[in-house]
Amino acid sequence: xxxxxxxxxxxxxxxxxxxxxxxxxxxxxxxxxxxxxxxxxxxxxxxxxxxxxxxxxxxxxxxxxxxxxxxxxxxxxxxxxxxxxxxxxxxxxxxxxxxxxxxxxxxxxxxxxxxxxxxxxxxxxxxxxxxxxxxxxxxxxxxxxxxxxxxxxxxxxxxxxxxxxx
Amino acid sequence: xxxxxxxxxxxxxxxxxxxxxxxxxxxxxxxxxxxxxxxxxxxxxxxxxxxxxxxxxxxxxxxxxxxxxxxxxxxxxxxxxxxxxxxxxxxxxxxxxxxxxxxxxxxxxxxxxxxxxxxxxxxxxxxxxxxxxxxxxxxxxxxxxxxxxxxxxxxxxxxxxxxxxxxxxxxxxxxxxxxxxxxxxxxxxxxxxxxxxxxxxxxxxxxxxxxxxxxxxxxxxxxxxxxxxxxxxxxxxxxxxxxxxxxxxxxxxxxxxxxxxxxxxxxxxxxxxxxxxxxxxxxxxxxxxxxxxxxxxxxxxxxxxxxxxxxxxxxxxxxxxxxxxxxxxxxxxxxxxxxxxxxxxxxxxxxxxxxxxxxxxxxxxxxxxxxxxxxxxxxxxxxxxxxxxxxxxxxxxxxxxxxxxxxxxxxxxxxxxxxxxxxxxxxxxxxxxxxxxxxxxxxxxxxxxxxxxxxxxxxxxxxxxxxxxxxxxxxxxxxxxxxxxxxxxxxxxxxxxxxxxxxxxxxxxxxxxxxxxxxxxxxxxxxxxxxxxxxxxxxxxxxxxxxxx
Amino acid sequence: xxxxxxxxxxxxxxxxxxxxxxxxxxxxxxxxxxxxxxxxxxxxx
Numbered sequence: 001x002x003x004x005x006x007x008x009x010x011x012x013x014x015x016x017x018x019x020x021x022x023x024x025x026x027x028x029x030x031x032x033x034x035x036x037x038x039x040x041x042x043x044x045x046x047x048x049x050x051x052x053x054x055x056x057x058x059x060x061x062x063x064x065x066x067x068x069x070x071x072x073x074x075x076x077x078x079x080x081x082x083x084x085x086x087x088x089x090x091x092x093x094x095x096x097x098x099x100x101x102x103x104x105x106x107x108x109x110x111x112x113x114x115x116x117x118x119x120x121x122x123x124x125x126x127x128x129x130x131x132x133x134x135x136x137x138x139x140x141x142x143x144x145x146x147x148x149x150x151x152x153x154x155x156x157x158x159x160x161x162x163x164x165x166x
Numbered sequence: 167x168x169x170x171x172x173x174x175x176x177x178x179x180x181x182x183x184x185x186x187x188x189x190x191x192x193x194x195x196x197x198x199x200x201x202x203x204x205x206x207x208x209x210x211x212x213x214x215x216x217x218x219x220x221x222x223x224x225x226x227x228x229x230x231x232x233x234x235x236x237x238x239x240x241x242x243x244x245x246x247x248x249x250x251x252x253x254x255x256x257x258x259x260x261x262x263x264x265x266x267x268x269x270x271x272x273x274x275x276x277x278x279x280x281x282x283x284x285x286x287x288x289x290x291x292x293x294x295x296x297x298x299x300x301x302x303x304x305x306x307x308x309x310x311x312x313x314x315x316x317x318x319x320x321x322x323x324x325x326x327x328x329x330x331x332x333x334x335x336x337x338x339x340x341x342x343x344x345x346x347x348x349x350x351x352x353x354x355x356x357x358x359x360x361x362x363x364x365x366x367x368x369x370x371x372x373x374x375x376x377x378x379x380x381x382x383x384x385x386x387x388x389x390x391x392x393x394x395x396x397x398x399x400x401x402x403x404x405x406x407x408x409x410x411x412x413x414x415x416x417x418x419x420x421x422x423x424x425x426x427x428x429x430x431x432x433x434x435x436x437x438x439x440x441x442x443x444x445x446x447x448x449x450x451x452x453x454x455x456x457x458x459x460x461x462x463x464x465x466x467x468x469x470x471x472x473x474x475x476x477x478x479x480x481x482x483x484x485x486x487x488x489x490x491x492x493x494x495x496x497x498x499x500x501x502x503x504x505x506x507x508x509x510x511x512x513x514x515x516x517x518x519x520x521x522x523x524x525x526x527x528x529x530x531x532x533x534x535x536x537x538x539x540x541x542x543x544x545x546x547x548x549x550x551x552x553x554x555x556x557x558x559x560x561x562x563x564x565x566x567x568x569x570x571x572x573x574x575x576x577x578x579x580x581x582x583x584x585x586x587x588x589x590x591x592x593x594x595x596x597x598x599x600x601x602x603x604x605x606x607x608x609x610x611x612x613x614x615x616x617x618x619x620x621x622x623x624x625x626x627x628x629x630x631x632x633x634x635x636x637x638x639x640x641x642x643x644x645x646x647x648x649x650x651x652x653x654x655x656x657x658x659x660x661x662x663x664x665x666x667x668x669x670x671x672x673x674x675x676x677x678x679x680x681x682x683x684x685x686x687x688x689x690x691x692x693x694x695x696x697x698x699x700x701x702x703x704x705x706x707x708x709x710x711x712x713x714x715x
Numbered sequence: 716x717x718x719x720x721x722x723x724x725x726x727x728x729x730x731x732x733x734x735x736x737x738x739x740x741x742x743x744x745x746x747x748x749x750x751x752x753x754x755x756x757x758x759x760x
Binding site: 416418471472475476479480482483489493494515516518519520522526528531532533600666 | 728745
């Protein structure tokens with residue numbers, strides 16, 4: 001046997017082929033969801049100064065909340081903050097069923113998370129950055145959004161809600 | 167055949183690693199069950215307030231001591247053993263290794279003071295702009311630097327051996343251990359940069375603000391290969407020791423074992439963005455590239471699964487095992503070291519599945535920072551790794567001290583209780599995560615917990631209670647072994663499974679370092695370079711520190 | 716040095732294939748379950 005040749009048992013060779021096929025299948029499924037069904041991860045949106053983002057009158061987060069862009073389409077500017085008390089501004093947003101909402105979330109202090117239950121909105125909120133994803137709400141109901149990153153002692157009580165009316 | 171003898175000094179040196187590791191585990195593990203009990207509605211934290219101020223301080227102690235200190239000290243000790251025993255050679259410059267060890271110890275103490283004083287309740291990920299006391303960052307730096315120095319001592323020993331044996335194949339356990347130490351040197355550059363250029367000067371008041379997104383990127387440059395730094399020592403034992411212990415089996419394929427270790431070296435660093443899939447400041451194209459490389463690094467784990475199971479099957483057949491699965495029963499389950507590592511391996515299969523789901527790009531939207539994540543890594547680092555290390559210590563401590571393992575039946579019970587407790591704990595955490603429960607939250611008090619989570623939260627507490635018993639059993643067995651008056655008759659035989667194929671037939675290119683190291687560095691530059699350059703040249707130092715705990 | 720035993724030459728890891736087959740089925744089942752949750756929760760663009 002030449003010492004440059006690697007000896008591979010036939011069973012193991014087959015296993016390696018199966019493993020490779022399996023991984024290619026998973027990669028394909030993920031790509032179909034990302035590029036075919038529009039289930040994407042956040043992209044760099046905008047950078048802000050966390051020290052002034054909540055107070056600068058030119059910053060949309062100085063007046064957080066929903067803006068209706070066109071019928072059934074909204075932009076939601078959400079501020080996550082640990083100071084003075086762990087909360088999102090606004091705490092509650094009400095929209096009619098069938099609405100599509102783009103969430104623009106940033107923080108004026110530490111890192112937070114933003115996860116809307118029963119949807120694929122789930123991202124990191126990093127001071128200095130704006131996280132954006134767009135969700136369409138078809139089913140009426142209350143969708144809690146909760147903080148998923150440790151942000152100090154009140155992390156566990158930090159949440160808000162989207163109310164989807166029929 | 168008489169086995170190679172380590173000197174008493176070397177045994178003591180390795181033993182001191184074990185001592186620090188187990189002390190860290192003892193303290194850190196106290197808080198794990200407290201977290202689990204809180205989830206079940208039995209919150210003990212208010213009663214220990216004079217000592218530990220909050221759930222989060224307890225969680226910080228748990229994460230830092232268990233995930234960072236227990237692992238790092240055990241690993242450095244085990245690697246030192248593997249290099250000296252594997253090469254049949256004394257440490258070339260023992261002072262260097264000792265200096266490294268003591269720097270690590272000083273580091274742990276330095277970091278422990280602010281943690282216990284509630285001045286560093288930032289969890290083991292210490293994401294800025296949460297700002298800990300400077301001593302916390304300095305302590306962590308010293309632990310990393312100390313581990314580097316110990317690594318240099320191991321490299322020097324290897325190079326000395328290589329000079330004396332220019333044509334021999336590096337014995338597997340030494341080869342794999344050197345590789346693990348090298349992986350660590352490369353990947354810790356990220357966290358070292360994070361602390362030295364941002365967090366330490368910031369906490370000392372030398373700079374006002376930091377860039378949290380860049381800090382996260384540095385952190386996860388280290389954070390994922392850290393997982394392999396934990397895992398590879400367990401793999402070394404599974405490949406090259408466990409088959410021997412389980413029934414005199416041989417390692418199925420020396421070449422493929424080495425090949426998979428090389429792939430781990432090359433691929434485990436350039437994929438850190440898979441921890442940042444849902445970060446706002448990283449472009450999706452890089453996230454996607456890192457996800458594909460993550461699928462790539464799953465491949466050597468699949469190879470490992472094959473080789474390890476086949477080596478165990480070889481052991482089982484030798485013991486008269488028949489059938490497709492019945493041979494498993496013929497393995498030496500009454501040996502606590504075997505039982506612990508087999509059970510660790512079984513749960514690690516599931517840890518691997520969860521890990522693959524986490525790593526699958528947008529699938530992470532379902533899982534990111536949910537209870538699924540701690541559920542997952544309690545199967546990997548807290549079972550695949552930790553339970554294996556416990557299993558290794560069941561022969562390593564008697565080997566190092568010459569004292570008999572105290573009450574092996576208790577040790578077997580320890581392995582099984584860990585296994586059962588972890589199944590209950592981890593399964594419920596995974597399910598909670600899929601239902602939307604966040605991680606790092608005292609869920610017993612959270613205002614948004616729906617009733618459908620309650621039965622699962624109760625199971626988290628039950629699992630935690632069983633794990634608490636198991637942890638106590640482990641510490642008892644270790645302590646009583648260290649004090650055992652009953653000595654082993656002769657030196658404990660180190661379990662080494664020889665390779666089925668003559669290692670001399672292993673291709674030379676699997677024993678050459680330079681091309682693999684260049685390849686690793688090149689890949690890191692290609693898939694991290696452009697984004698890092700972009701982030702550094704557009705650095706936004708705009709975040710002052712906060713202490714909100 | 717390792718000797719090549721005759722029994723090693725005859726060793727066929729059939730049990731390993733059985734173990735790994737169970738693993739692959741479990742892997743696909745769990746991964747697909749989570750993937751279907753993802754798809755069910757809808758788009759983000």
